[in-house]
Amino acid sequence: MRIISLLPADTYTAVNKSIITEEDCKNIISLYEPIIGPIAISLYFTLLRDIRLSDYISNDYTHHHLMTMMKSSIEVIRIARETLEGVGLLKTFFKEGETNSYVYELYSPLNPKEFFSSPIFNVTLYNNIGKAEYENLILEYQIPKLDLKEYTDISKEIDLTFKSSPTINVIETKDHNSLNVKIENSIDFDLLISSLPKGLIKESIFTKKLKELINQLAYIYDLDTLKMIEIIRTVITDKGTIDREDLRKQTRKYYQYNNNGRLPTLVYRTQPEYLKSPEGDNSPRAQIIYMFENTSPRDFLTLKNKGVTPTSRELKLLEMLLTDLELKPAVVNVLIDYVLKKNNNKLNQSFVETIASQWKRCNVETAEEAMELAKKENNKYNKKLPTNKSNNNKKPVWFNEDISKEEITKEEQEELENLLKDFRW
Numbered sequence: 001m002r003i004i005s006l007l008p009a010d011t012y013t014a015v016n017k018s019i020i021t022e023e024d025c026k027n028i029i030s031l032y033e034p035i036i037g038p039i040a041i042s043l044y045f046t047l048l049r050d051i052r053l054s055d056y057i058s059n060d061y062t063h064h065h066l067m068t069m070m071k072s073s074i075e076v077i078r079i080a081r082e083t084l085e086g087v088g089l090l091k092t093f094f095k096e097g098e099t100n101s102y103v104y105e106l107y108s109p110l111n112p113k114e115f116f117s118s119p120i121f122n123v124t125l126y127n128n129i130g131k132a133e134y135e136n137l138i139l140e141y142q143i144p145k146l147d148l149k150e151y152t153d154i155s156k157e158i159d160l161t162f163k164s165s166p167t168i169n170v171i172e173t174k175d176h177n178s179l180n181v182k183i184e185n186s187i188d189f190d191l192l193i194s195s196l197p198k199g200l201i202k203e204s205i206f207t208k209k210l211k212e213l214i215n216q217l218a219y220i221y222d223l224d225t226l227k228m229i230e231i232i233r234t235v236i237t238d239k240g241t242i243d244r245e246d247l248r249k250q251t252r253k254y255y256q257y258n259n260n261g262r263l264p265t266l267v268y269r270t271q272p273e274y275l276k277s278p279e280g281d282n283s284p285r286a287q288i289i290y291m292f293e294n295t296s297p298r299d300f301l302t303l304k305n306k307g308v309t310p311t312s313r314e315l316k317l318l319e320m321l322l323t324d325l326e327l328k329p330a331v332v333n334v335l336i337d338y339v340l341k342k343n344n345n346k347l348n349q350s351f352v353e354t355i356a357s358q359w360k361r362c363n364v365e366t367a368e369e370a371m372e373l374a375k376k377e378n379n380k381y382n383k384k385l386p387t388n389k390s391n392n393n394k395k396p397v398w399f400n401e402d403i404s405k406e407e408i409t410k411e412e413q414e415e416l417e418n419l420l421k422d423f424r425w
Contacts, residue, residue: 008064018108040083271330292367334370
């Protein structure tokens with residue numbers, strides 16, 4: 001996909017593609033904000049305000065207007081926009097010109113029933129706010145049941161209440177429009193369908209909606225096609241159909257069984273955009289940082305293992321770093337690289353946990369911060385060692401102050417190439 005630079009002078013027009021009610025605004029704050037954060041929510045409501053000042057379509061504004069209103073940088077606004085796109089609240093159109101222009105279409109949030117039925121939003125919300133807050137939200141949105149057993153429905157039908165009138169032209173009006181969350185297909189449905197018992201299930205039951213659900217479940221629980229086949233086999237009914245609720249439950253149980261009873265936490269597969277370094281620097285150090293920021297910890301450890309998938313113990317260690325300590329992916333990559341270099345290519349758990357806990361207490365969030373702290377602590381340690389041991393102490397190539405320059409020594413160049421050779425740009 002082409003990368004488009006967003007500039008303060010670029011213009012935009014905001015369009016309301018839905019009926020966005022006060023109840024929708026409440027739902028956005030209660031249900032979406034815990035997932036996407038306050039900055040993206042602020043952008044949504046700022047665009048909505050622009051629209052309401054001019055009815056359905058806003059005036060033309062520059063993005064400097066958004067920067068002023070939100071007290072945020074252009075990069076923060078770009079990330080917030082992409083976040084809104086990801087959860088289906090915004091659609092963006094782009095036109096190149098002397099001054100680039102954008103059209104931002106705003107859509108309604110899912111209604112509470114749709115939201116809590118979504119395996120992605122439901123599980124993510126639960127993990128972001130915890131059990132107590134989640135249960136409070138459920139109670140807030142539940143409709144009290146009224147016992148109508150002793151009552152009779154006497155409501156009249158429309159043809160008994162109104163007379164028909166001559167046909168009039170139908171015009172297009174706004175509706176309560178929501179966007180579906182886009183997920184790249186991770187399931188091979190040809191393989192899945194062909195692997196199921198022919199006499200028990202028909203291919204026709206795999207509707208677009210069911211395929212979307214299976215893809216969503218595979219995404220949230222990180223399951224491949226073969227694992228989904230295994231789960232689907234257990235939920236085929238006597239009538240040759242698939243019970244969707246049962247599919248959700250069995251998928252959740254499968255994941256919990258293989259993850260010590262824990263539910264998944266959606267962690268960034270790579271470093272969040274807002275914590276990445278600015279583009280434009282092509283120095284060796286910048287290349288290393290780019291690798292740390294754009295590789296998931298699992299993939300990075302696989303590269304360090306020379307293509308061999310990490311062991312279950314190593315994966316659990318990564319999961320602990322990402323979920324329990326909530327370290328950012330790029331920070332975990334720096335930690336892996338540092339420990340392997342310092343510890344003779346061994347991922348000693350206690351050594352990793354000691355460093356990780358310190359970095360967490362120091363609130364390290366970026367690759368740059370992790371690299372600087374690792375170098376600082378290593379220098380402190382070396383000062384306590386005899387000179388001969390300190391000189392023989394192995395260290396990552398990025399410890400070198402001169403690595404930020406374009407010209408480096410032949411030895412540094414070789415080590416840099418070894419570090420980057422398996423990384424796909």
